[in-house]
Amino acid sequence: xxxxxxxxFTEGELLRYGPIELSPSSGVLNYGxxxxxxxxxxxxxxxxxxxxxxxxxxxxxxxxxxxxxxPAPSVEKFVDAVKLTVLANKRWVPPxxxxxxxxxxxxxxxxxxxxxxxxxxxxxxxxxxxxxxxFKEGLAPVNLLVENEFHRAAPGGxxxxxxxxxxxxxxxxxxxxxxxxxSDVLYLDSTHKKYLEEVSSCxxxxxxxxxxxxxEVKGTILPGITRKSIIDVALGQGYQVEERAVSVDxxxxxxxxxxxxxxxxxxxxxSITFLGRRVEYGNKGVGAVSQELYxxxxxxQMGLLEDKMGWTMKLN
Ligand code: PMP
Numbered sequence: 164x165x166x167x168x169x170x171x172f173t174e175g176e177l178l179r180y181g182p183i184e185l186s187p188s189s190g191v192l193n194y195g196x197x198x199x200x201x202x203x204x205x206x207x208x209x210x211x212x213x214x215x216x217x218x219x220x221x222x223x224x225x226x227x228x229x230x231x232x233x234p235a236p237s238v239e240k241f242v243d244a245v246k247l248t249v250l251a252n253k254r255w256v257p258p259x260x261x262x263x264x265x266x267x268x269x270x271x272x273x274x275x276x277x278x279x280x281x282x283x284x285x286x287x288x289x290x291x292x293x294x295x296x297x298f299k300e301g302l303a304p305v306n307l308l309v310e311n312e313f314h315r316a317a318p319g320g321x322x323x324x325x326x327x328x329x330x331x332x333x334x335x336x337x338x339x340x341x342x343x344x345x346s347d348v349l350y351l352d353s354t355h356k357k358y359l360e361e362v363s364s365c366x367x368x369x370x371x372x373x374x375x376x377x378x379e380v381k382g383t384i385l386p387g388i389t390r391k392s393i394i395d396v397a398l399g400q401g402y403q404v405e406e407r408a409v410s411v412d413x414x415x416x417x418x419x420x421x422x423x424x425x426x427x428x429x430x431x432x433x434s435i436t437f438l439g440r441r442v443e444y445g446n447k448g449v450g451a452v453s454q455e456l457y458x459x460x461x462x463x464q465m466g467l468l469e470d471k472m473g474w475t476m477k478l479n
Contacts, residue, residue: 164244165273166285170234175244177251180290190272190282197271197327198227198235201425202388203263203294204249204478206256207466212249212264212478215425215464217242219388224270227324232281235270241287244268246478248289253479255293259465265294265426294426302449302457304433305346305422307362309411310336311438314353315360315383322360322383333363349435351411352383358408365424366390367432369409369417370452376413379406389423389460395472396459402452415442419450428464429457 164175190196200220205213221241228235236244245266249256256264267290274284313336316322321329333348340348349367350360359367359378366387368377375397380386397404414420420432431453434443444450449457462468466475 164287166234172236172240186275188275188277190276195328196231196282198224198325200224200268202266203425204256205263205465206259208259212253212256213466214476216388216474217245230324231326233285236287244289248291250478252291257293262293262295264291266291304431306434307347307349307432308340308345309437310348310350315350317353337363357410359414360384362422365422365427368421369414370419371417374403376405376409378409387424389425393423393456396456411437419445419452421453429453429460
């Protein structure tokens with residue numbers, strides 16, 4: 164669906180997946196005016212399909228749009244478009260426990276603009292793809308490299324919203340890490356170069372003496388919907404959870420570390436390497452806290468656990 168600066172999006176339509184037409188002088192191609200979201204649809208054992216907290220993605224896109232000077236669809240329009248797209252592709256939602264349908268909503272400045280200013284027209288579109296595990300390791304632990312040269316975000320920048328440019332800036336660090344045998348990069352804050360921020364596409368949690376800590380949301384990390392959900396799940400399981408500045412020294416001294424995100428769900432961290440020092444966690448296995456939270460969250464998402472929080476939305 165499309166929208167001019169008046170903020171009102173047209174009705175959506177279903178189109179076959181394929182190339183889209185875009186002006187060479189569109190805002191997204193020239194000035195990076197683009198936002199995306201990521202959420203998943205799961206199949207329940209009775210064959211019905213569940214979305215996990217789609218309104219949260221709609222709200223995050225609206226917040227990001229404000230930062231990027233773009234109009235965004237209302238929460239209702241966003242969720243309706245997600246439902247319509249998933250139902251049209253329901254045969255691609257894998258059976259329970261075999262993966263999920265990844266849903267990628269995109270909002271781009273599609274109108275032509277030459278001087279630096281917001282585009283005069285916007286396009287909102289959604290595409291989907293069935294997915295398995297994000298990391299090839301699956302629930303097995305991943306190995307992270309703490310990045311010392313590159314930063315993902317700076318105070319006052321766009322690190323807190325899901326804009327496309329944030330991901331272009333991490334490609335080089337991620338490529339370097341992968342070439343050296345790591346699964347991904349763990350970024351530090353750009354001011355003190357000492358506090359954890361997040362991984363390229365997920366948030367990070369540190370467990371010490373059964374207390375779970377995670378970097379606070381203050382504009383330079385993405386407020387993950389899985390992060391928010393895991394905090395509530397952990398509190399419900401009786402854990403103490405702290406949202407605060409977590410230093411790199413603390414992560415190197417932790418009992419257990421894990422990442423959260425729509426794609427990675429809950430992924431345990433097997434090792435972290437910082438300035439040549441490698442620390443291993445969880446006895447090369449999946450840490451107990453990661454395992455417990457993974458199991459709680461995935462069972463909820465797949466409809467195997469009673470949804471007391473009202474987080475899942477049934478589609479059919
Ligand atoms: N941080 C970044 C940079 C991400 O791209 C993602 C994935 N959206 C996350 C964290 C996790 O967010 P969520 O749990 O909403 O997927």
